[in-house]
Amino acid sequence: MPDLLIELLSEEIPARMQARAADDLKRLVTNGLVEAGLTYAGAVAHATPRRLALALEGLTEASPTTTEERRGPRTDAPEKAVEGFLRSTGLARDDLAVKDDKKGRVYVARITRPGRPAAEIVAEVLETTVRTFPWPKSMRWGTGSLRWVRPLRRILCVMTREDGAEVVPLEIDGLVAGNVTEGHRFMSPGEIRVTSFEDYAAKLKRAHVILDAGERAEAIWHDATNRAFAAGLEVVEDRALLAEVAGLVEWPVVLMGQIAEDYLDLPPEVLQTSMKEHQKFFSVRDRDGRITRFVTVANRETADDGATILDGNTRVLSARLADAKFFWENDLRVARAGMKEWLEALGNVTFHAKLGSQRDRIDRIAALAREIAPSVGADPDLAERAARLAKADLSSEMVYEFPELQGLMGRYYAEAAGEPAEVAAAAQEHYSPLGPSDDVPTAPVSVAVALADKLDTLAGFWAIDEKPTGSKDPYALRRAALGVIQLIVSNSIQLRLNAEEEGPVDGAFWNLANAGFGRWFECEPLWTDLATADADKVWIDPDKTSLLAFLHDRLKVHLRDEGVRHDVIDACLTGDRTDDLADLVARARALNAMFASEDGADLIQLYRRAANILAQAEAADGVEYSFGADRKLAGTDAERALFDAIAEARPRIDAAMEAEDYPAAMTALAALRGPVDAFFEAVQVNAENAILRRNRLNLISEIVRAGTRIADLTRIAA
Structure with missing residues (x-):
C-alpha cells in the first residue's frame, strides 16, 4: 500500500488561520478519498507560515469495482419514463433485467463501476480541495481564477511505494504538481526534491524549517524560559501568544531585550498588553513581579546573533510604550480630578438606541446596585458609588487603545482618585464572571455591582424584545444570565428575581428592592414607542415569565454540568420559589x-x-x-x-x-x-x-x- 504526501506552498499564511487550515486539508482530502472508495491507515496534517502539508499512510492502490442494482419503472410504464431511466443509468434497453415486484414486473438496471487507480482519485480530490478550500478570506493573483489565502506557488503530490515514488499527475491553473518543495526563504533558498514524508520532514529541518507547529512552540518556550532563568527572571506564560508566534516563524530564534527605564513605572498589564498586541512579544518579570524585559522570536539566524533585529524591535517597542505612557499620564490627571470628564463623555456614547446612553445605563445600574446591596451584605452608599465609577474608564485613552484592559484600568484609576478599596475592586471585578470557568467575585460591593450590571442588561434587552434566537446572541445575554446564576449561587444570595412591588424606586429606574423585573426609565419623548405613557416617563414592563424561563434554561445547563439529574432539576422548578x-x-x-x-x-x-x-x-x-x-x-x-x-x-x-x-x-x-x-x-x-x-x-x-x-x-x- 502506498503512502501519500501533499504540500501546498504559498506566500505567508496568517497565523490565526493555520491550525484550522491544516484540519480542513486533512478533512477534505480524507473524506474525498473515502467517498471515492479508497481507505487509509492514518493521516497527519501540518502547517507553517508558508505551507500546508498532509501525509497519509497505508492508502489502498485502487478503489474497488462496485455493482449497483437500481429499480426502474414498470414494464408497462409510458415509453418516456423508460427512456428517462435509461438515460439516468447510461444503459440500453437490452441491458435491463426484469423482475417481479409487489407492484408488478419492473425493469432493473445493474450498473457496474470499475475500480480506479489511487493516483487518479487523489488528483481529482486534491484539485477539488484546492478550488473549494474554505479560507475565511482568500485572494486571486495574476490572470488566473484560482483563489487562495495568499498566492499559491507550488503543489507537491507524491505517492511512495516500496519500489519508489511517483508524482501524481495534476495541474491546477498552470501549477503542475511535482516532488519539489522549498526550505527556509532566507536561510536555505532553492529547490528540494523529496520521495516520502520522512524524507520531506528531514530535508526541511536541514533546510531550517520545523514542520510541526507543536515542536516550534516547544522550542520557543524552552529557549525563552532558559534565557530568562539564566538572568534570574521569569517569562509570563501566555499559551495563546505562544501558539500565534509559532505560526509566524518556520525557524524560531529567541531573543531577549531590555525595556527602557522610562516605562517601567507603567502598570505591568499595560506593558504586557502593549507588547503582546502590537509586537507579539512575551513579557519577562523579575522576582518582584515587575516586567523589565521582553522576548521576541525572529525567523532567522544572523551573523550578529540577532543584535540588529533586537535593536530594531527595541526601538519600535519604545515608540509604542511612549504612546502608552502618554495615555497613562493623561488618564491619571483625569482620574485624580474625580473622573467627571469621563462620566460626562459617556453621556454622548449610545449604549443602544432604545436603551439610552452609557451614562443612562450607569444611572440605572447605580440605583439597582444600591437596592441589591443589603441582600449581598454590601454598604449601599459604596455599592452606588462603585457602580457610578465602574465604567468610567471606557472614556479613558488607555482603554480606547486597549479595550481588553477595561475594568482593570478602572481599578487603577479609582485607586489614583483615592476611592475606597471596595470601589476600586468593583471597577475590575464587576465584569466577572465572563464564562463557566471564570472567577466569581465574592467581595459584597463587587457582587452588588456585577449583579446590577447583568440584570440591567437582561431586563433591558427583554424590554425591547431583543432576545436571543437560536444560535444568535449579539448582546451576549446567555453569558449575562449565566453570570447572574454564578454570582447568586456561588455567594448563596437569597434574592427573589420575580417578586412584585408597586411603584418605581426613588421615582425612577428599575425596581429591584426585591429584584422585580419591572423598570422605570426617565427618558426622552422618542422612547414613547416602547409603551403607552406620558412623554416624560415611560413604563417598560418586560416579559417577566419569559425572562425567568430563560434564566431557568441556563440554570439547567449549569446544574447538568455539575452532574445533577435532569428530572431532579425539573422537579425543583415548581412551586412559588423558582425565582430564588x-x-x-x-x-x-x-x-x-x-x-x-x-x-x-x-x-x-x-x-x-x-x-x-x-x-x-x-x-x-x-x-x-x-x-x-x-x-x-x-x-x-x-x-x-x-x-x-x-x-x-x-x-x-x-x-x-x-x-x-x-x-x-x-x-x-x-x-x-x-x-x-x-x-x-x-x-x-x-x-x-x-x-x-x-x-x-x-x-x-x-x-x-x-x-x-x-x-x-x-x-x-x-
Whole structure:
C-alpha cells in the first residue's frame, strides 16, 4: 500500500488561520478519498507560515469495482419514463433485467463501476480541495481564477511505494504538481526534491524549517524560559501568544531585550498588553513581579546573533510604550480630578438606541446596585458609588487603545482618585464572571455591582424584545444570565428575581428592592414607542415569565454540568420559589444527593403512593383535600400511628425547611415510609363513611404537601 504526501506552498499564511487550515486539508482530502472508495491507515496534517502539508499512510492502490442494482419503472410504464431511466443509468434497453415486484414486473438496471487507480482519485480530490478550500478570506493573483489565502506557488503530490515514488499527475491553473518543495526563504533558498514524508520532514529541518507547529512552540518556550532563568527572571506564560508566534516563524530564534527605564513605572498589564498586541512579544518579570524585559522570536539566524533585529524591535517597542505612557499620564490627571470628564463623555456614547446612553445605563445600574446591596451584605452608599465609577474608564485613552484592559484600568484609576478599596475592586471585578470557568467575585460591593450590571442588561434587552434566537446572541445575554446564576449561587444570595412591588424606586429606574423585573426609565419623548405613557416617563414592563424561563434554561445547563439529574432539576422548578436561584440550586443538589442513599427510594415511593391516591380522589370529587385531618376520627391503630408519626416529624421538617436544610427535611420525610406503608396495608382510604374518607384523605395530603415544599417529586423518574 502506498503512502501519500501533499504540500501546498504559498506566500505567508496568517497565523490565526493555520491550525484550522491544516484540519480542513486533512478533512477534505480524507473524506474525498473515502467517498471515492479508497481507505487509509492514518493521516497527519501540518502547517507553517508558508505551507500546508498532509501525509497519509497505508492508502489502498485502487478503489474497488462496485455493482449497483437500481429499480426502474414498470414494464408497462409510458415509453418516456423508460427512456428517462435509461438515460439516468447510461444503459440500453437490452441491458435491463426484469423482475417481479409487489407492484408488478419492473425493469432493473445493474450498473457496474470499475475500480480506479489511487493516483487518479487523489488528483481529482486534491484539485477539488484546492478550488473549494474554505479560507475565511482568500485572494486571486495574476490572470488566473484560482483563489487562495495568499498566492499559491507550488503543489507537491507524491505517492511512495516500496519500489519508489511517483508524482501524481495534476495541474491546477498552470501549477503542475511535482516532488519539489522549498526550505527556509532566507536561510536555505532553492529547490528540494523529496520521495516520502520522512524524507520531506528531514530535508526541511536541514533546510531550517520545523514542520510541526507543536515542536516550534516547544522550542520557543524552552529557549525563552532558559534565557530568562539564566538572568534570574521569569517569562509570563501566555499559551495563546505562544501558539500565534509559532505560526509566524518556520525557524524560531529567541531573543531577549531590555525595556527602557522610562516605562517601567507603567502598570505591568499595560506593558504586557502593549507588547503582546502590537509586537507579539512575551513579557519577562523579575522576582518582584515587575516586567523589565521582553522576548521576541525572529525567523532567522544572523551573523550578529540577532543584535540588529533586537535593536530594531527595541526601538519600535519604545515608540509604542511612549504612546502608552502618554495615555497613562493623561488618564491619571483625569482620574485624580474625580473622573467627571469621563462620566460626562459617556453621556454622548449610545449604549443602544432604545436603551439610552452609557451614562443612562450607569444611572440605572447605580440605583439597582444600591437596592441589591443589603441582600449581598454590601454598604449601599459604596455599592452606588462603585457602580457610578465602574465604567468610567471606557472614556479613558488607555482603554480606547486597549479595550481588553477595561475594568482593570478602572481599578487603577479609582485607586489614583483615592476611592475606597471596595470601589476600586468593583471597577475590575464587576465584569466577572465572563464564562463557566471564570472567577466569581465574592467581595459584597463587587457582587452588588456585577449583579446590577447583568440584570440591567437582561431586563433591558427583554424590554425591547431583543432576545436571543437560536444560535444568535449579539448582546451576549446567555453569558449575562449565566453570570447572574454564578454570582447568586456561588455567594448563596437569597434574592427573589420575580417578586412584585408597586411603584418605581426613588421615582425612577428599575425596581429591584426585591429584584422585580419591572423598570422605570426617565427618558426622552422618542422612547414613547416602547409603551403607552406620558412623554416624560415611560413604563417598560418586560416579559417577566419569559425572562425567568430563560434564566431557568441556563440554570439547567449549569446544574447538568455539575452532574445533577435532569428530572431532579425539573422537579425543583415548581412551586412559588423558582425565582430564588440559590434556594432552587440548594434543593436540586440535596435531592440529587438523596438518590445515592436508601432514603431517596423511600422518599419517592412514599410521595408517589400518597400523591396518586390523593390526585384520584380530588379529581373524582372536584374538591381539594388540604386541611382538617383530626386524630380523634382515626379508627385503626395504623391510622393513629401515622397521625403520631406525622406529628413527630412535622416540627423537624418545618425547622429544617426554615433553615433551608433540605437534606434534613427530606430525611425526616422519608422516615415516614414505614407508618405510611402500614397505613395503606391496614386502612381502606376510600371508606363508605364520608367523614372517615375525608379525614384520611386530609391526612394523606399532609404528606404530599410536605414533599411539595421541596419539589414536585412525581417528576422524578423511577
